[in-house]
Each structure stands twice: as C-alpha cells, then as structure tokens.
Amino acid sequence: MILEDQYFLGYRSAEHDRLRAQAEDFRSEAAWLFDQVGPLDGKHVVELGVGPRGCLDELARRVGPTGSVIGVERDAESVELARKFVVDRTLDNVEVRHGDARATGLPGDSFDFVTERLILHNVPRPEEIVTEAVRLARPGGWVAFHEGDRVGQVCDPPAESWTRLMEVSQRYADLNKINLFVGRRMPGLLRRAGLVDVQVRPVVYIDHEPGHERRMVLADFAENLRDRLIASELITREEFDELHTALSSHLADPGTSVISHLYVQAWGRKPE
Numbered sequence: 001m002i003l004e005d006q007y008f009l010g011y012r013s014a015e016h017d018r019l020r021a022q023a024e025d026f027r028s029e030a031a032w033l034f035d036q037v038g039p040l041d042g043k044h045v046v047e048l049g050v051g052p053r054g055c056l057d058e059l060a061r062r063v064g065p066t067g068s069v070i071g072v073e074r075d076a077e078s079v080e081l082a083r084k085f086v087v088d089r090t091l092d093n094v095e096v097r098h099g100d101a102r103a104t105g106l107p108g109d110s111f112d113f114v115t116e117r118l119i120l121h122n123v124p125r126p127e128e129i130v131t132e133a134v135r136l137a138r139p140g141g142w143v144a145f146h147e148g149d150r151v152g153q154v155c156d157p158p159a160e161s162w163t164r165l166m167e168v169s170q171r172y173a174d175l176n177k178i179n180l181f182v183g184r185r186m187p188g189l190l191r192r193a194g195l196v197d198v199q200v201r202p203v204v205y206i207d208h209e210p211g212h213e214r215r216m217v218l219a220d221f222a223e224n225l226r227d228r229l230i231a232s233e234l235i236t237r238e239e240f241d242e243l244h245t246a247l248s249s250h251l252a253d254p255g256t257s258v259i260s261h262l263y264v265q266a267w268g269r270k271p272e
C-alpha cells in the first residue's frame, strides 16, 4: 500500500499513550536542546507536530507570561488531546492550532524560536518541514530539531523476530519514501535551508531494564503498522502475530538489552 502522504506511526490510541510517555522520557533532552538557544523569557515560539503534548509545557515555562507558544499539529484527535493538556496544565501562553507543518499559514520571519521533534523520521519529503521552520524564524532567530536515525538500533541477544520486523518495517518505509535514517541528514538539511552556526548532538540509550517503554519501540511501531503491512502484502497476518508475540517475550526477558535509535539534535540560527 503506497499512500501519497503517509505518516509512518499512525494514530492508534495506544500510540497517543506512547507519545505521552515518550514526551516525559525526553524531558531532559528537550531541556538540554532549548538551553542551547539561550533564554526564551518573553520570546515567541512555534513547535511543529506537537502530537498529544510534545514540549508545550517546557516551552510555556521558558517563555513565561510575556511570551507565547504556538503548537501546530495535523491530526485532529492529537490537537484535541494537546488542547486538553494545555487547559489541564493552565498553560495560558500556549495555543494549539490544527494545521500542516509544511505550510502553517503563520507569518514568516516572525518567531524567535521554532522547534520540532520526530516528525521528519516519519514522513516523506522532510525538507518541506525544514523549509517551513526556517521561514517562520525571524532573522537572528533559532531553529532546533530532535530527530531519529535507525542506525545501530539492535537488540542483544539477537532474535529472528526483531530482524524480520525491522526488515518488513524498513521495506514499508522504503515503499512510502520515508527515510528512517534522516537523523544523519539533519545538519545538511539545516544548512541547505539557510541556517548558520549549525550544531549537532547525538543521543543514544541502552535499555536493559524490562518494562521500560523505550525498549518496546520496535514492537509498538510494528503494532502501529500491522494492518498496513498486511494490506501491503509484506507479511501475512499469521506471520506478523507470531513474530510480534515472540518479540514481546524476547523484550520482556531481563537478559535482553536494546540499543535505541540514534537521536540527533541539530540546531542553527537564521542569518540577520
């Protein structure tokens, strides 16, 4: 199944739960990245592709009452969840808009800081979102991305279920022109879009404790893709279910370690 505008992870409610847990998990990495662009007090910020939460609370805290944060999200249900999060946390300086990160309709050259996390890794034509992020930033403003790259994502000891589900999901991404290795391209994409002072920081985890959410990423991604993999005839229902059960039990084994995606934080400044 080749879809013109594919979003790799889909929108199951379990995926919304995973994203909320992941946002907590990445809290310190988000804080580190935002520290690189200097104080945000009183600044005007955009976060693209916020999902059910993203970094809205951290950004709201940083910009304070005289600043503002606009979150942009394409999926209507995620927009509702993010708006509820904003109300529940009384984030009065945050607005969530239903829109497309490739063409937000927001004014160009206007924002002190534009950021996004883990959209490019899941969509075709990532450069469209980079171009829009750079367009939104004011001259002298900063743009920062936190992206993924599948390099080195392994489990140990190796398992046939892991290898096969990696292969099948890779094949699906290739068919839909989604680059699961986009992380390594980030510095080049930012420079090509016109940013200067581009910097990059790799982040990787070794997850050895059974029960940690991040350890389940391949099993969760595969579950998100299940119906699409079967409809694309990349795998049969029977094989998928067998592999998924085998993988879940391998990942529940305290003797198994998982090395995560490589995450790539890349940031740069729009010239004055």
Ligand SMILES: C[S@@+](CC[C@H](N)C(=O)[O-])C[C@H]1O[C@@H](n2cnc3c(N)ncnc32)[C@H](O)[C@@H]1O
Binding pocket: 007, 009, 019, 022, 023, 048, 049, 050, 051, 052, 053, 054, 055, 072, 073, 074, 075, 078, 099, 100, 101, 102, 116, 117, 118, 119, 122, 123
């Ligand atoms: C993996 S999730 C990450 C969510 C959030 N950035 C975080 O890190 O918690 C990617 C999000 O990007 C959204 N997305 C994908 N393509 C988009 C687009 N063109 N415009 C706006 N949002 C988009 C998806 O709907 C999804 O909510």
